[in-house]
Amino acid sequence: MTPDPNGPRKVTVLGAGSWGTTFAKVLADAAADAGAQRTVCLWGRDPESMQRIAREHRNDRYVPEIELPETLEYSSDLRSALAGADLVVAAIPAQSLRAQLGAAASYVEPEAVILSLAKGLESGTGLRMTQVIAQVLAEHTQRTAEEWARRACVLSGPNLAMEIAREEPTASVVAATDHDTAAWVARCCAAPYFRPYTNTDVIGTEIGGLVKNVIALCVGICDGRGYGDNSKASVMTRGLAETTRLALALGGDLTTLSGLSGMGDLVATCSSSLSRNHTAGRLLGAGLSLEQVQDAMTQTAEGIKSAPAVLALARHHGVDMPITEAVVSVLRNDVPVHELAPRLLGRDLKSEGNSA
Numbered sequence: 596m597t598p599d600p601n602g603p604r605k606v607t608v609l610g611a612g613s614w615g616t617t618f619a620k621v622l623a624d625a626a627a628d629a630g631a632q633r634t635v636c637l638w639g640r641d642p643e644s645m646q647r648i649a650r651e652h653r654n655d656r657y658v659p660e661i662e663l664p665e666t667l668e669y670s671s672d673l674r675s676a677l678a679g680a681d682l683v684v685a686a687i688p689a690q691s692l693r694a695q696l697g698a699a700a701s702y703v704e705p706e707a708v709i710l711s712l713a714k715g716l717e718s719g720t721g722l723r724m725t726q727v728i729a730q731v732l733a734e735h736t737q738r739t740a741e742e743w744a745r746r747a748c749v750l751s752g753p754n755l756a757m758e759i760a761r762e763e764p765t766a767s768v769v770a771a772t773d774h775d776t777a778a779w780v781a782r783c784c785a786a787p788y789f790r791p792y793t794n795t796d797v798i799g800t801e802i803g804g805l806v807k808n809v810i811a812l813c814v815g816i817c818d819g820r821g822y823g824d825n826s827k828a829s830v831m832t833r834g835l836a837e838t839t840r841l842a843l844a845l846g847g848d849l850t851t852l853s854g855l856s857g858m859g860d861l862v863a864t865c866s867s868s869l870s871r872n873h874t875a876g877r878l879l880g881a882g883l884s885l886e887q888v889q890d891a892m893t894q895t896a897e898g899i900k901s902a903p904a905v906l907a908l909a910r911h912h913g914v915d916m917p918i919t920e921a922v923v924s925v926l927r928n929d930v931p932v933h934e935l936a937p938r939l940l941g942r943d944l945k946s947e948g949n950s951a
């Protein structure tokens with residue numbers, strides 16, 4: 596695989612929600628900063644919204660206060676958006692990625708590298724997003740799933756979209772099985788306010804990003820119940836421990852989980868009122884039903900759908916995840932939210948894994 600050493604000629608971002616729109620701005624700012632001749636195209640499924648964003652250089656629904664770079668191009672047509680794109684960025688929520696990428700797959704260039712921004716696990720299959728990407732593209736193109744897996748990368752880290760859109764300094768991680776591919780992608784999204792590091796641990800990077808959403812739901816529930824900082828720090832720390840156990844069981848590296856895409860993302864998401872997962876948890880903790888919470892949310896809280904899939908994956912691999920299990924019990928309405936506390940940290944003290 597030999598990506599153009601000057602970086603991609605065209606990058607297309609699929610999904611014009613808060614992260615897709617913000618990341619398109621990062622890419623355009625990065626290209627301007629590097630003086631690179633590069634087209635950055637933001638694709639969204641709704642033609643009217645995309646025309647409005649193109650006219651106003653603003654995505655009013657998702658990042659309202661931000662003026663988008665003049666150089667960004669916009670499209671709601673998959674064929675033209677993907678034509679010539681040597682980097683395709685998937686910024687579509689986890690449970691919709693398979694269907695949407697399936698619709699796009701025949702227009703994806705055979706030499707393209709695919710970068711996943713989503714932090715979720717697919718319900719039903721328990722697949723990570725890079726696995727879904729490889730599987731779907733192999734179904735629709737001449738390349739095998741193994742070949743696409745080498746071209747599928749993930750970007751993850753403490754990356755609350757609104758803060759990045761405001762150009763607040765932020766670091767992130769691009770992971771690909773091939774280091775040169777990760778570095779190629781990282782170079783093209785390095786903006787003055789956005790610093791991507793590289794990693795070859797795709798599994799650990801994805802697991803860190805998606806499980807922290809479940810832990811953030813739990814920390815949000817603690818907030819909604821009015822618990823203080825001891826409770827939240829305990830859940831975050833033990834949450835990182837169970838995330839790490841799962842990542843290691845799947846083949847991830849310990850160091851990834853103590854880095855930006857593990858602890859870094861967990862701290863940002865669990866501490867921030869900007870986090871949709873934290874917000875959804877807080878509403879649950881305050882006594883709203885799951886249906887009421889879902890009605891109140893205008894953006895994606897991935898942890899709600901991913902939590903049962905994470906638990907199933909953990910059980911399949913014999914990994915103990917008591918916090919995830921407790922969150923799933925609340926989401927399924929098996930346990931009322933006021934009975935959550937004893938379940939969070941209440942494992943058998945004689946059991947293995949009782950060291951801090």
Ligand SMILES: NC(=O)C1=CN([C@@H]2O[C@H](COP(=O)(O)OP(=O)(O)OC[C@H]3O[C@@H](n4cnc5c(N)ncnc54)[C@H](O)[C@@H]3O)[C@@H](O)[C@H]2O)C=CC1
Binds near residue numbers: 611639689
């Ligand atoms: N917003 C953030 O701060 C961050 C989000 N992420 C992850 O990025 C992913 C996307 O999240 P957001 O952009 O924040 O979500 P969002 O809720 O702001 O927007 C989702 C976007 O995807 C579109 N969409 C939904 N289903 C679709 C489909 N089938 N086809 C095409 N478009 C579809 C929606 O119309 C919307 O534009 C999630 O997995 C999230 O966990 C990761 C890091 C930061």
Ligand SMILES: O=C(CO)COP(=O)(O)O
Binds near residue numbers: 864872
């Ligand atoms: O992933 C994120 C920050 O890194 C965004 O978290 P939320 O999806 O909970 O808003």
